[in-house]
Amino acid sequence: MKIIRPQGILIDITRCLGCGQCVEACRTLHGQSPEPEPGARLSASDRTVVDERYSQPVRRMCMHCLDPACASACPVAALRKTAAGPVVYDASRCLGCRYCLQACPFDVPRYEWDQPVPSVVKCDLCADRLAAGGLPACVEACPAEAAQFGPRDELIAEARRRIADDPTSYHPRIYGLEEVGGTSVLFLSPVSFEELGFPTGLPSEPLPDRTAVAIERVPGIVGVGALFLSAVWWITKRREEVARAEGPAEPPRRRRPDPPETTGNEEEHHV
Amino acid sequence: MSERNLRRRFWASFAWLTLGLGLAIVILRFQLGLGAVTNLSDQFPWGLWVGFDVLCGVGLAAGGFTITALVHLFHIRRLEPIVRPAVLTAFLGYVLVIVALVIDLGRPWNLWHPLVMWNPRSVMFEVSWCVMLYTAVLALEASGMLFEHLGWRRALTLQKAFTTPLVVAGVLLSTLHQSSLGAFYLLSPGKLHPLWYSAALPLLFWISSVAAGFAMVLVESRLSGRAFGRELEMPVQRLVGRMLLGALVVLALARGLDLAVRGVLAHVFDGTYEASLLQLEVTLGILLPIVLLSHRRWRARASGLWAAGLLTVFGFVIHRLNVSITGFEASRGATYIPAWTEIVVSLALVTAGFLAFRWVAAHLPVFPPRALARVPDRARRWTR
Numbered sequence: 001m002k003i004i005r006p007q008g009i010l011i012d013i014t015r016c017l018g019c020g021q022c023v024e025a026c027r028t029l030h031g032q033s034p035e036p037e038p039g040a041r042l043s044a045s046d047r048t049v050v051d052e053r054y055s056q057p058v059r060r061m062c063m064h065c066l067d068p069a070c071a072s073a074c075p076v077a078a079l080r081k082t083a084a085g086p087v088v089y090d091a092s093r094c095l096g097c098r099y100c101l102q103a104c105p106f107d108v109p110r111y112e113w114d115q116p117v118p119s120v121v122k123c124d125l126c127a128d129r130l131a132a133g134g135l136p137a138c139v140e141a142c143p144a145e146a147a148q149f150g151p152r153d154e155l156i157a158e159a160r161r162r163i164a165d166d167p168t169s170y171h172p173r174i175y176g177l178e179e180v181g182g183t184s185v186l187f188l189s190p191v192s193f194e195e196l197g198f199p200t201g202l203p204s205e206p207l208p209d210r211t212a213v214a215i216e217r218v219p220g221i222v223g224v225g226a227l228f229l230s231a232v233w234w235i236t237k238r239r240e241e242v243a244r245a246e247g248p249a250e251p252p253r254r255r256r257p258d259p260p261e262t263t264g265n266e267e268e269h270h271v
Numbered sequence: 272m273s274e275r276n277l278r279r280r281f282w283a284s285f286a287w288l289t290l291g292l293g294l295a296i297v298i299l300r301f302q303l304g305l306g307a308v309t310n311l312s313d314q315f316p317w318g319l320w321v322g323f324d325v326l327c328g329v330g331l332a333a334g335g336f337t338i339t340a341l342v343h344l345f346h347i348r349r350l351e352p353i354v355r356p357a358v359l360t361a362f363l364g365y366v367l368v369i370v371a372l373v374i375d376l377g378r379p380w381n382l383w384h385p386l387v388m389w390n391p392r393s394v395m396f397e398v399s400w401c402v403m404l405y406t407a408v409l410a411l412e413a414s415g416m417l418f419e420h421l422g423w424r425r426a427l428t429l430q431k432a433f434t435t436p437l438v439v440a441g442v443l444l445s446t447l448h449q450s451s452l453g454a455f456y457l458l459s460p461g462k463l464h465p466l467w468y469s470a471a472l473p474l475l476f477w478i479s480s481v482a483a484g485f486a487m488v489l490v491e492s493r494l495s496g497r498a499f500g501r502e503l504e505m506p507v508q509r510l511v512g513r514m515l516l517g518a519l520v521v522l523a524l525a526r527g528l529d530l531a532v533r534g535v536l537a538h539v540f541d542g543t544y545e546a547s548l549l550q551l552e553v554t555l556g557i558l559l560p561i562v563l564l565s566h567r568r569w570r571a572r573a574s575g576l577w578a579a580g581l582l583t584v585f586g587f588v589i590h591r592l593n594v595s596i597t598g599f600e601a602s603r604g605a606t607y608i609p610a611w612t613e614i615v616v617s618l619a620l621v622t623a624g625f626l627a628f629r630w631v632a633a634h635l636p637v638f639p640p641r642a643l644a645r646v647p648d649r650a651r652r653w654t655r
Binding site: 042043069072073074075076077078093094095096097098099101102103105107109110111112113114115116117118119199201202203207208210211212213214215218221222225226229230232233236237239240 | 301302303304305306307309311312313314316317340343344345346376377378379381382384385388389390391392393394395396397398399435439442443446447450451454455457458459460461462470473
C-alpha cells in the first residue's frame with residue numbers, strides 16, 4: 001500500500017494546559033457525557049485522556065502507526081491503516097480475538113468486556129470528519145494549540161523548528177518519528193519521554209516485519225516439506241518392498257538389548 | 272457398594288457436575304459479556320482460555336500428525352496400533368479447541384470471516400486457515416473408524432486410498448500452525464519477558480509440540496489401560512519413549528542454544544520470579560523426563576514411561592502459560608489470575624474430551640486388539 005502524504009497530529013506537551021477540552025470534545029462526539037471517567041486512563045469510553053500522573057499533563061491516544069501492529073495482527077482486516085493516516089476499525093468484520101490488544105506496542109486498544117456484542121475501542125483520528133474536510137475533534141477543541149493537525153512531513157518540519165528555536169524548553173527528541181517505523185501522531189515534550197511513561201525501548205523497524213519473517217517461510221515450508229515427505233514415503237516404502245521380496249533375512253540386530261519386558265504392575269513388587 | 276463402584280460414581284458425578292457448571296458459565300458469558308466470568312482485562316486480553324485451552328490444546332494434539340507421519344510416511348509399522356488413538360485424540364482435541372474459541376472470541380458468530388475476509392499478513396489469519404483445514408483432515412483420517420464400524424467397505428477403501436496425501440497435508444498444516452502459535456508473540460518485543468521472547472519462538476513451539484504429542488501417547492496409553500483394561504504393548508510404548516527422548520534432547524539443545532545466543536542464559540539463574548518459572552518448566556518438562564528416559568531401567572517400565580510422559584505434558588503446559596501469561600506480567604505491571612469460572616470452563620472442556628474419547632473408543636474400533644496388552648483387572652476403574 002502506497003501512502004501519499006498521510007496526515008497526523010503533533011502534540012506539544014510544553015503547550016498543554018491540561019484543561020481536558022480535547023477529552024470532552026472526544027466524549028461528546030461519541031455520544032457520552034463530557035466528564036471523563038476517573039483515573040484518566042484510556043478505556044472503552046475514553047479514546048483519549050489527559051494523564052496527570054507525571055510532571056506534565058500528557059495526552060494519551062492511538063499513535064496511528066505508519067505500519068500498525070494491530071492491523072497486521074487482525075485476521076480479518078477489521079483494523080487497517082488508511083492512506084489518509086487514520087488506523088480505523090470495522091466492528092462488522094471483527095471476530096473478537098483481541099490479538100490487536102495483545103499486539104499494540106503502545107497498549108492503546110480497549111475492549112468492551114461487559115458487552116455481549118463487544119467491540120474494540122480506540123481513536124480513529126476522526127476519519128469521518130477528515131474525509132469531510134474537517135479536523136479531528138480534539139485538535140479543534142484545543143484552546144492552546146497544543147495539538148496541530150496536518151501532513152506528517154510538515155508536522156515533523158514544524159517540530160524540528162520548535163526544538164531548534166527553543167532548545168532549552170524542549171527535549172530534543174520527537175516521539176513517533178522512528179518508533180516502530182514511525183507514527184502519524186507525534187509528541188514534543190519538555191522532559192524526556194521516559195519520565196512521562198512513554199515506552200522508549202521500542203525498535204525503529206515496524207513490528208509487522210517480525211511476523212512477516214515467519215509468514216514468508218510458509219511457501220518454502222510447504223514446498224520443501226511436501227518434497228521431503230514424499231521422498232521419505234517413497235524410499236521407506238521401497239525399502240519395505242525390497243525387504244519383503246528378499247524374504248526374512250537374519251533377524252535385525254539390536255545395538256543394546258532392552259531389559260526384559262515388565263508391565264506397570266510388576267514394579268510394585270520391586271519397590 | 273464396592274470401592275470401585277463408589278470411585279466410579281464419584282468421578283462420574285464430578286465429571287457431569289463440571290460439565291453442567293461449565294455450561295451455565297458459558298451461558299452467562301454470552302448474556303453478560305466476557306468480563307462477567309473472566310479476569311481478562313485490557314492489560315491481559317488473553318488469559319487461561321487462550322493460554323491453556325487453545326495453545327496447550329493444539330500442542331497436546333500434535334501426536335495426530337507425528338504418529339501418522341511415522342507410520343504412513345516413514346513406514347514404521349510397529350507404531351500402527353497407536354495411529355487411531357492418536358488421530359482420535361487429535362481430532363477431539365481440535366474440536367475442543369474450536370469450542371474453546373467459540374467461548375473465548377468476542378464475536379464467535381463471525382468465526383467464518385477469515386474464509387472470505389483475508390489478511391495474509393496476519394499470523395492469526397494463517398492459523399485460522401490451518402486449524403480449519405487440519406480439523407477437516409483429521410475428520411477424514413478418523414472417518415475410517417466410522418466406516419469400518421458401519422461396514423461401509425467402499426467408503427473405507429476410498430478413505431484408505433487417500434491416506435498418504437492426507438497425512439502429508441496434515442504434517443504440513445500442523446507444522447505451519449504449531450509454529451505460528453509461537454509466531455503470535457513475535458509482535459510483542461518488550462512486552463513478553465526476554466527469557467521467552469525470541470525470534471526462534473515458532474521453531475521452539477514446533478519442537479515442543481512434537482515432544483508433547485509423543486508424551487500424550489504415553490499418558491493416553493496408561494489412561495486407556497485404566498479405562499478399558501487394555502494398554503499398549505511394552506515394545507510399542509518403549510519405542511514411543513525413545514522418540515520422546517529424542518524430541519526432548521533436541522528441544523533441550525534448542526532452548527539452551529536460544530538462551531545462549533540471545534545472551535540471557537545468565538538471567539536463568541538470577542533468582543527472579545520469571546527465572547524460577549523458566550527453571551520449573553525446563554526441569555520438570557525437559558530435564559527430568561530426559562533423565563528418566565535415558566535410564567533403561569525406567570524406560571523399560573510402564574510406570575517410568577508414564578511418569579516421563581506426564582512430566583513432559585506438565586512442563587509443556589507451564590511453558591505455554593509462561594509465554595502467554597506470566598511472561599507478560601512484568602511489562603504489564605499487572606497480574607492475571609484466572610477467575611474460578613474460567614478454570615471451571617477449562618476443566619469442563621478437558622472433561623468433555625475424556626468423556627468423548629471414552630464414548631468413541633467404546634463404540635468404534637479405535638484400539639486394534641492385536642497390539643494391546645491386557646491390564647490386570649484390579650487396575651481397571653472406569654469399565655462399565
